Amino acid sequence: MNNRRHVEIVGAGIAGLSAAIAFAQRGWSVRVHERMPEVRIVGSGLSIFENALRVLRVLDAEADTIRGAWMGENFQTRDRFGRVTSSRVRMQRMYEVTRHRLMAALLSSAQRAGAEITLGSAVASATPAGEIRLMNSRVLRADLVIVADGISSRLRDQLSIPYRRQSMQDGAIRTMTSRTAEETSGPDASTSLEYWSGHRRILVVPCSNTDLYVALTTLDSDEAGRSVPLKLDLWGEAFPGARSVVERLTGEARWDQFEKVKMRSWSAGRTVILGDAAHAMAPNLGQGGACAMMNALSLATRLEAAQDIPSALTEWERLERPLTDHTQLISGLYSDLTYWPNRLRAAAFWTVSKSKWLAEQTYRCSLHIPTGTEHLPELQSQA
Template identity: 30%
Template sequence: MTKRHAVVVGAGIGGLTAAVALHRRDWHVTVCERAPEPPATGAGIGLAPNALRALDTIGVDAAHAAGRAVPATMGLRRADGRWLTRADTADLTARYGVPPIAVPRPALTGALASALPPEALRYGTAVTAVDGSSGNPIVRTAVGRDLPADLVVAADGIHSPLRRAHFPAHPGLHYIGETAWRAVVDAPHLRIAAMSETWGRGQRFGVTPLSDGRLYLYATAVVPAGTRSADPRAELRRRFGSWHDPIPALLDHIDRLSPTDVLQNDLHDLAAPLPRLHHGRIAWLGDAAHAMAPNLGQGGCQAIEDAVVLAHLLPAGDGGGGSDAVPAALAAYSAARRNRTDAVRVRGRRVGRLGAIRNPLAAAARDLAVRATPARLALRGMDDLFNGFRLPR
């Protein structure tokens, strides 16, 4: 019997997780990625307990595949270095069963890609359209080859052309008012063991130890959309050079990078939830489905959840379940994922507004409120995120 065929559009974390999950359910999978080759460089990604549990259900041990870096503590600081709140990793592990880890994105995508047959991956293959989504779709590609499919997984990113094509009335993206810089540096002599984010007035600076011993750095600032400087390294020095240690020392390491090694992106989320996460035999996941601000570290984690739940609900690839099995599974996927992902999107926007406060009095009141919150209550506030992953029955 001919296997069902899934075409996954996009070889990011969500798309590759979906491909692996479907492959392990005996689907024939083709991943189309517009980039000519896998990324060799890039920033880091934090994998929270919910994402680690989701990966575990499809047999992917992220810590083994991409390396492990468990921070000693996690928390928020003021620009003068004073801690506003922090939690020991041991407490997180005791509460959630597994600690969060942080890995380089290329290491994670490489580990996922290695779990697929080599012929499943088609780099340099941009998808231009999906036709006939009410029946079995035909995927059109820029290289001139059409791919018939039983399912299309739209993992084509925050600017998703497939989302725009099939939900033309949706308002699209919303600029949340901040730009972000990201870089990875090698600074083992600094012996940084804490994952931290520092809040100033309308600016933030984050430090995350990665599994390969390097440090993933990010910074945000409230600026008009499209604001760019001639040299992002000098801009970061100007904004954060007087902040607490070890930020000045980390900026010294950023100064040694090429300007192109410092990534800058304006931050957007989806202006409103999609009416559903599927259309015909197309399913959207990750940023394409519910782009969210990175303030909770859940963008990639929710994409992983999406992918695992989608594959779990779909029939096996051997053709069982009848011709209506795929559309019914996609409706169940929308029902299972839409409310959870939108709640995370809204929560991420609200947290971002707190971090972006510029008024000195309002920022001081914010910091006081954070410091006054007992650590156990702050930890409990993460339960719905870290314990929220469930496979539907």
């Protein structure tokens, strides 16, 4: 008799693949359903802090993710002319990686762990009883169902869990460009730069020796600022201190309005919601993907010896959710800075850079030791 437990996972994104690896590592049989004919990759750059690096190490995906990536040692905010308004040395490691590299690393690790990745497999419905029904009407039963099909989840409504999906007032155009020789060897070579000009800002982060990740953030009501293709003259005039970067932003770009999702509960019976489908947040802290990975690993860790899965899911959420909720809150407050006058916002950044308590509140998530990684060495400090 086969007593091996089985999990069906809907969605092959960051949350779904992380869960696939973690459960397969613990002896579960794992099947991942991805409705697209290939694993989808949306986005450009992604910040990977020490908390996420620890999870990736356990998931056997850290080395592949950060290979060739550039470690960020400092973070600065600057005004539109490039004058520094706040500066801090990062408390621990941070890499900016391409989303493609992270997804490739997770997919490869999931396959090595023995997870079955089923492409072109669309799921029509899920139930709290641990069942999913495919579009071809085939019904699959499992000890656990994980719904990780993103912010626009089509299965979330079927579980009758009250939730709210809210569009935020701001969003970003994200793109990549090449680094110049000066940028790879100059004083800002390992510094993440955030320029502010009124309600617009530009984030410039090195991804590798050759690539820069650039995010241009503004209000959704700023029709000129959010238009794609980019209005290079407009952004260059708004940010003379970053004009040399703006002028190179001629590649593929897309506008995404920030959104957040808040659910009353993350699970119903034997079915759990994971990742952006459960707790999407503005990307201001670079912790949305980290929360998805941490929650996936902690889920597998806490269910490893659980006999009563619905009760174990409730306990998992009780223990893990407060950090995700805190991170979602702080990230939303960061978006509110878009409305602040330049001088007041600069003063706020300076205060955070000088206050240990405020810094700990802001970066609580990145400083966290994720469940399932306690056996690894302590957080590696950059200071």
